[in-house]
Amino acid sequence: MDGNYILYKFILASAILLISLLVAMYSTLFERKLAGFFQDRLGPNRAGIFGIFQPLADGLKLFFKEEFMPGSADKFLYILGPSLTMMIALLTSAVIPWGNSIIINGVEYSLQVADINVGVLYVFAILSIGVYGIMIGGWASNNKYALIGAVRAASQMISYELAMSMAIISIVMMSGTLSLSEIVNQQHGFHWNIWYQPLGFLLFLVCAFAECNRSPFDLPECETELIGGYHTEYSSMKLGFYLFAEYINMFISSAMIATLYFGGYNFPFMDDLGLSHNAITMIGTIVFFIKISFFGFVFMWVRWTLPRFRYDQLMRLGWKTLLPLALVNIVITGFVIMLKNHS
Amino acid sequence: MSSANQHIVSLTGRSKVASNKKMTFMERIYLPAIMKGFGITFSHLFKKKATIQYPEVTRPIAEIYRGKHVLKRDDEGRERCTACGLCALACPAEAITMIAAERKPDEMHLYREEKYASVYEINMLRCIFCGLCEEACPKEAIFLTNEIVPSDYERSSFIYGKVILVEPIDKRVDISKRQTPAVLNFKKDKNQSHNI
Ligand code: SF4
Ligand code: SF4
Numbered sequence: 001m002d003g004n005y006i007l008y009k010f011i012l013a014s015a016i017l018l019i020s021l022l023v024a025m026y027s028t029l030f031e032r033k034l035a036g037f038f039q040d041r042l043g044p045n046r047a048g049i050f051g052i053f054q055p056l057a058d059g060l061k062l063f064f065k066e067e068f069m070p071g072s073a074d075k076f077l078y079i080l081g082p083s084l085t086m087m088i089a090l091l092t093s094a095v096i097p098w099g100n101s102i103i104i105n106g107v108e109y110s111l112q113v114a115d116i117n118v119g120v121l122y123v124f125a126i127l128s129i130g131v132y133g134i135m136i137g138g139w140a141s142n143n144k145y146a147l148i149g150a151v152r153a154a155s156q157m158i159s160y161e162l163a164m165s166m167a168i169i170s171i172v173m174m175s176g177t178l179s180l181s182e183i184v185n186q187q188h189g190f191h192w193n194i195w196y197q198p199l200g201f202l203l204f205l206v207c208a209f210a211e212c213n214r215s216p217f218d219l220p221e222c223e224t225e226l227i228g229g230y231h232t233e234y235s236s237m238k239l240g241f242y243l244f245a246e247y248i249n250m251f252i253s254s255a256m257i258a259t260l261y262f263g264g265y266n267f268p269f270m271d272d273l274g275l276s277h278n279a280i281t282m283i284g285t286i287v288f289f290i291k292i293s294f295f296g297f298v299f300m301w302v303r304w305t306l307p308r309f310r311y312d313q314l315m316r317l318g319w320k321t322l323l324p325l326a327l328v329n330i331v332i333t334g335f336v337i338m339l340k341n342h343s
Numbered sequence: 344m345s346s347a348n349q350h351i352v353s354l355t356g357r358s359k360v361a362s363n364k365k366m367t368f369m370e371r372i373y374l375p376a377i378m379k380g381f382g383i384t385f386s387h388l389f390k391k392k393a394t395i396q397y398p399e400v401t402r403p404i405a406e407i408y409r410g411k412h413v414l415k416r417d418d419e420g421r422e423r424c425t426a427c428g429l430c431a432l433a434c435p436a437e438a439i440t441m442i443a444a445e446r447k448p449d450e451m452h453l454y455r456e457e458k459y460a461s462v463y464e465i466n467m468l469r470c471i472f473c474g475l476c477e478e479a480c481p482k483e484a485i486f487l488t489n490e491i492v493p494s495d496y497e498r499s500s501f502i503y504g505k506v507i508l509v510e511p512i513d514k515r516v517d518i519s520k521r522q523t524p525a526v527l528n529f530k531k532d533k534n535q536s537h538n539i
Pocket of ligand 2 (some may be wrong): 367424429431479
């Protein structure tokens with residue numbers, strides 16, 4: 001492990017961190033703009049042209065808001081909650097292959113911070129820790145609404161994680177690997193997993209919404225009954241962290257969907273262009289980001305189209321519909337794999 | 344559907360009779376309905392936006408709009424208001440207050456009547472722009488105009504005194520649009536000429 005290697009990993013990690021933060025920042029603007037457009041409004045457009053400075057203004061506002069902590073709150077946990085949420089939201093980006101490799105002076109530099117061979121498991125592990133940030137925050141606030149929100153978040157996450165992992169198992173069975181870069185490489189060109197796993201994709205998409213606490217599954221923070229759920233008692237930048245983490249999660253989820261089902265940085269006819277390896281990698285990364293943006297758009301599109309579920313409906317959908325469907329999907333996948341191996 | 348339901352008159356022609364029939368399979372998996380919803384929201388991305396970019400663009404306002412008040416002067420430029428207090432009495436929001444004063448001999452060119460309002464204030468945060476003050480005024484001194492009361496940061500700045508309310512002598516405010524035909528007819532009456 002030479003210094004060069006460490007430097008390159010360091011630069012890559014910081015770049016991805018910065019990009020995640022930047023994307024999350026501007027998704028807030030994008031979401032507000034889209035919300036406006038969906039409702040025949042214009043959205044924020046006063047801070048700079050097209051409201052380009054709106055996220056900065058929002059962030060500044062959050063910084064200058066009163067820092068309030070409920071008297072009976074557990075100080076340590078109260079601060080730990082949002083910090084944990086934010087940190088965990090940023091952790092997943094390490095294993096996502098943002099692009100193929102770049103070759104400089106004969107040395108190959110992969111555009112993935114950590115190509116661990118259990119990438120899929122890592123993502124799930126991190127996702128399940130994610131609920132702790134919400135649980136701790138809701139618990140530490142010492143507020144009924146916050147606690148109900150936290151409990152809802154916990155049970156929702158557990159229910160949907162199950163269906164989500166079942167959906168992914170089909171992918172793992174197909175590709176025979178847990179490494180994300182390997183999964184992406186197998187989708188070379190136009191052999192995207194979506195063509196082979198349409199049902200799995202649908203299940204994964206629905207579960208991703210639920211995991212991100214996004215509408216129509218935003219029950220942990222539903223304003224109408226819980227005033228804001230787990231972040232009811234939070235103000236200032238701590239609230240900002242919670243809200244911001246949601247957008248980072250959205251970004252990462254979109255990246256995961258694109259990676260697992262839409263070929264990651266692969267695009268059709270990539271071998272026929274006759275370009276150099278580095279150029280293809282560059283275009284691939286851009287294509288990857290276009291895919292991510294599209295799914296980011298879908299996240300917002302869904303939010304401004306569908307009304308929120310009722311809690312029993314949410315549970316019924318998770319346990320009685322998505323989970324059985326995911327199991328059926330696994331069986332079908334296994335069957336097809338068996339037929340293929342025999343012929 | 345029972346026969347009683349069929350007689351319901353729909354004013355919009357769009358009312359639907361709710362039914363509790365069992366949902367078909369396609370309805371139960373929701374996806375077609377969700378897709379339709381996506382279509383609807385997506386089409387709204389390209390619809391004309393309803394936003395009016397105030398203050399660069401303003402909504403067209405009717406000439407008889409009830410906006411900011413004006414205290415009128417007569418043809419010779421004298422203030423018409425005689426501080427009778429009828430407007431304040433008529434005001435349902437109790438937004439008007441005034442202090443009366445007696446006209447001095449050297450103020451004949453300033454005030455039309457012997458008694459005038461030395462202070463006349465309307466609290467624009469209380470005012471509901473009903474126009475009853477205008478209706479109550481026996482001297483045709485107060486009128487509502489088609490100007491909008493601008494927003495501000497301080498509550499105190501919404502109490503409009505005579506400085507704002509009385510029309511400038513060189514910039515008369517045309518209120519003829521707010522005078523109903525009945526009022527205009529009334530003004531033709533010879534016996535009422537002292538009022539005009
Ligand atoms: S418009 Fe109505 S509410 Fe406003 S000052 Fe006149 S009488 Fe009062
Ligand atoms: S504005 Fe009219 S009603 Fe009000 S005090 Fe003056 S004269 Fe009387």
